[in-house]
Amino acid sequence: MTGTVDGGDARALLVRMFHAAVAAAAPSVCVPRHLPPPPRGRTIVVGAGKA
Structure with missing residues (x-):
């Protein structure tokens, strides 16, 4: 990328990237593809656990 980006454009870009x-890290997106099919x-x- 060449040139400069003003503060407003940079902020908007960073917000979109965030x-x-x-969204890409949402459990509803990431987890299901790694789970086996539901059992019958x-x-x-x-x-059980201890915090």
């Missing part, structure tokens, strides 16, 4: 990055029948999830 929103694009947040009932699914029980048991969790």
